[in-house]
Amino acid sequence: MWSYQAPLRDMQFVLEHWLQAPEAWRRSPVFEALDLPLAVQVLKEAGRFSSGVLAPLNSRGDRQGCHLSEGRVTTPDGFCDAYRAYVEGGWPALACAEALGGQGLPQVLDAALQEMLYASNHAWAMYTGIAHGAYLCLKTHGSPWLQERYLRAIISGESLPTMCLTEPQAGSDVGLLRCRAEPQGDGSYRLDGNKLFISGGEHDLTSNILHLVLARVPGAPAGSHGISLFLVPKLLDGGQANGVFCDGIEHKMGIKGSATCSLVFDAAQGWLIGEVNRGLKAMFVMMNSARLHVGLQGLGHCEAAWQNARSYGAERQQMRAPSRPAGVVAQAVDPINYHPAIRRILLELRATSEGLRAIGYWVAHLLDQAEHEPEPRARQQAGQLAQLLTPIIKAFFTEQGFRQASNALQVFGGYGYIAEFAIEQTLRDSRIAMIYEGSNEIQANDLLLRKVLGDQGQAFELLLAQLREESRLGADIPECAGFAEQLASLCSTLEVLVGEVRELSLEDAEYPYRAAGDFLQLCGLILLALAWGRAARVSRQLAEDDPLRAAKLETAGFFFSYLLPQAEQRVAAVRGARAALAFI
Template sequence: MAHYKAPLRDLEFVRNELLSMNQFYADSAQWSEVSHDLASAILDECAKFSENVLAPLNPIGDKQGCTLTDGQVSTPEGFKEAYQQYVEGGWPTLEGPAAYGGQDLPSSLALAVTEMTGTANWAWSMYPGLSHGACHTIDHHGTDQQKETYLHHLMSGQWTGTMCLTESHCGSDLGLLRTKAEPNADGSYNISGTKIFISSGDHDLAENIVHIVLARLPDAPKGTKGISLFIVPKVNVNPDGTLGDNNALSCGSLEEKMGIHGNATCVMNFDGAKGYLLGPENRGLNCMFTFMNTARIGTSIQGLAHAELAYQNSLAYAKDRLQMRALSGPVEPDKAADPIIVHPDVRRMLLTQKAFAEGGRMMIYYVALFSDALKIAKTDEEKQQLENLLALLTPISKAFMTETGFEAANLGMQIFGGHGYIREWGMEQNVRDSRISMLYEGTTGIQALDLLGRKVIMSGGKLLQEAIGPMIEFCNNNADREELAEFITPLSALLKQWNSLTEQIGAAAMNNADEVNAACVDYLMFSGYVCYAFLFARAAKISQAKLAEGTNDKEFYEAKIYLAKFFYQRLLPRTSSLAQTMTSGVDNLLNKDINPF
């Protein structure tokens, strides 16, 4: 069974030493009362809930899975009680607007709660996690009446939410969807069609489930320009806010999945279910991006969660497992063999896991800080700049963090050796659970194409320059600091290379648009390594300063510097091969004169 301990010390470092979040809150009018003590108290309590309630349910959820009986989905043993405890603790309300029962706390603080609950039990955490996306979508695009009807209950956790996008023939091409929306005289619509891969589509945790559904109106244009968005509750809501009769929708079946067995992934049938238009007609996909971007950030956290869980358990195992002797001589001669943590190759794997966990933590809270800043931005120019940063960094976070999270999970199995392949240790579950993260909410390829094609090339490089700006400024401000040279020199070179690679691919794409698709995944991975390098360099600078001042936490800061050096020397060189492959051209993939298959 995998064990979990909330990394509160590292959260403190990232949130307040690296990113100065407490100071950011204090300087804002909206969050000035969110003190360090308040934030710490929230995170401490969430750590207890995650460690003591959710983590023990993780293997139970995997083993039992969800069941569908007489049209009703039941979650694994203990899930419902844990959810009620979560609701009673007020956790769903953290970042919601006060007008609808929320606490109006910063998203970056709520994100830490998501990280801890998700690492402890990803399958369980998806139930409340999707509700946040439903709340954001209704809050951004709903009418006042829709907000009043749904947000109070979604915010409290009394109801949960889902997003219903794709269909069996669609995949990521939502322009092909066929679900219909027929207008009724009372302003509602009858929604008919079948949606697949609906996470948390049905369950026994809450009294109602609010589905956010993509469908087509009669005579709507073909393709993505003819899609509208609808609110479709599982149980109809009366005008006075009470629950009425069951809506004409049902879970047709549960998907038999490789992992996250504790979360119900449903085929949902809408048989003339009553729904309500959310946002403008035929602009549903634009509105749904509010939900999808929330989900993409959530999936980024999943990458972090699996890396952290793999690292914690691998480290504990490597300290205890005795096998072979160190080549340089016995480390513990009084024992039959040395613990495997003394072997350099095992340490390579452990440090890789740690780098991806701690690097991912820095990355996701860096992005979250921009999200908070956007909420309180005062000028249109400031808002646009923050939106641009989020637009560029979101696909990098989602794809890079899930790819590296899966790598870390696989390394966990490798460190455990044969025991990693056995269920009782929890490492094979971590691998299975993590594999989906690179698929849903947009595959790595889809995220990469969005990054390179839409965000970088279609903006003429403007979004890239805005993201690179703070990194270049950091390098320039620290160029003369000899103690940082091992970080600043390679980072500066990579930032210049990032620009030159972008120009090279953009020029090639002018002659053949397929060049973008051929290069995009390598380009995204290159971008992710550079973003992490920037954050590790900042972490090293802070740690050097703390050590110079004198600190009681010497080991922590020394380990930070050591990990930054490991990242730069062992992982960052991967950018060299990525640069070579992304510029090798499309002909080795798509040659019209040769069929390699």
């Protein structure tokens, strides 16, 4: 009763019209051979793999879960075969450098791939989701020997990596971690300690697993300034077992096909990545990539929820609706998607999923521009914008993934609460994304205190410039003038609000922390306003008889009328946070 088909038409619309990505590709020597037809073909193949191979395993993986026996984890039936097909298709190498054995395609295409993987089977995609971040980390900070020995194994899919941060006493505060790394005479280190909540810490998809582990060397400073990063393989050269053991897997609310492991490092051999005591600098390369991917999980859940709720709403008949589409003859009962309350939910699902897609792909495209744009200033500004938007992508997208899965379940009524219809699995699977890779509360603090207030407003001004430019472009188009006016008003409100927060934080240092959550949600809504203002404007490039043109304008109207008014509440909440919170 659960299905998924990649939304290829909308993906192409975002690439071709919303981003105008092919024009940027032609400016870059790295991507000049890539054109829209080739990009669309890549997306079609990714969609075929996701819907044909991964989606049928989604419910099965949830029912079976993972099993641990004598330190070995067995994944659900079909997961290993799916991974072999993934590797044979060349998908691990999609956005990796050609010089290192990758395909050298843009990260925006990888973002589309990730959306499809998470929408079709979140649990399975947890095994592969960290690979690109580990590739970037090793590529940026790994020694030549480490790169030669292990980087190509990640690119080819021969080995899968993990990210080992959390310990029983050290969750969000990594400065409390105790895992130790003792230098050895051969240049390696001996690691001892425990890690937990390690996604894919043990599995049967690949023979070797490459653990990227945060630990302390002897004499390291206390806190986060005394942390180093190490690569610790499950198997050493020649297939010899390293001192890494899985001593438990978690029994979870969702993503049950993903092995969430407790690991013991007992005299495990590892090698330093980057510099001693500078591990967080190296790890953040990986974490920033992971946070974009986690945001795309929210988009994937939203899209899957929208597709299945739309299908069910068209089939389920109950009562007579007060009105019907033109030309539809009245019946004793109507499909529930004729009823205003359900139409409202379905339109919110569509507006949110398509809006998130535009913004999520934009950030991935900014990362491509930050690396490959010919003009240095353009590269710098793209990087600044991407860093500013990353915490919003992570927190706002994942909250919407959960919220919209809940909305979709409401369309199913009582059937949505039982396992046969699988929307309840989507709801359960989506919840974790609001917690891991830095909880959404941490993302909100990062956005307001570090990214907005902390850099003298440089990146924030770049965002305001984008909002102003879109409102200017839409102002002279009759169908978009109202949207442009609202966007311009939001831009002014946001600018004033940040000034107020900056001034009041000088008197009350806790105030920005109290306001951060609502501020991030406000920014998310404003980004959706940007997405729909631009979508309405550029949809005029489509043929007049193209149904997508009318659908984009219709959905934009719904967003600005029904969803954007929530921004007023968020503005009031940010200002209301001036009142101190009581201690409980």
